[in-house]
Amino acid sequence: xxxxxxxxxxxxxxxxxxxxxxxxxxxxxxxxxxxxxxxxxxxxxxxxxxxxxxxxxxxxxxxxxxxxxxxxxxxxxxxxxxxxxxxxxxxxxxxxxxxxxxxxxxxxxxxxxxxxxxxxxxxxxxxxxxxx
Numbered sequence: 001x002x003x004x005x006x007x008x009x010x011x012x013x014x015x016x017x018x019x020x021x022x023x024x025x026x027x028x029x030x031x032x033x034x035x036x037x038x039x040x041x042x043x044x045x046x047x048x049x050x051x052x053x054x055x056x057x058x059x060x061x062x063x064x065x066x067x068x069x070x071x072x073x074x075x076x077x078x079x080x081x082x083x084x085x086x087x088x089x090x091x092x093x094x095x096x097x098x099x100x101x102x103x104x105x106x107x108x109x110x111x112x113x114x115x116x117x118x119x120x121x122x123x124x125x126x127x128x129x130x131x132x
Contacts, residue, residue: 017129017132020125020129021126021129021130024122024125024126024129025126027118027122028119028122028123028126031115031118031119031122032119034115035112035115038111038112
């Protein structure tokens with residue numbers, strides 16, 4: 001490497017401003033992407049926590065139903081005395097109110113605050129470049 005001559009390029013003023021603008025906007029996009037990924041991860045953890053609690057509740061309810069059924073006497077009813085029950089559509093039986101509960105978001109962490117400050121800094125630098 002000592003014997004090689006370095007190569008220099010002449011970059012114009014406006015070309016350098018354009019390059020700086022592109023680099024800064026790329027940085028801002030990456031920071032936004034990091035913020036979105038962190039938010040996704042926190043929401044995914046919250047979803048898993050809620051699913052686990054629902055699973056636990058269903059399991060407890062199922063065991064209580066089995067326990068309650070064990071208290072009832074069981075009688076065999078002859079076929080000739082059984083009533084034919086009309087078939088019920090599955091939709092009407094399994095209809096559930098589809099309200100989605102609001103999830104409380106965790107307070108912003110230091111990392112998020114740091115990302116926000118970096119984003120603001122990059123946006124300020126972009127504005128300064130635009131003025132030139």
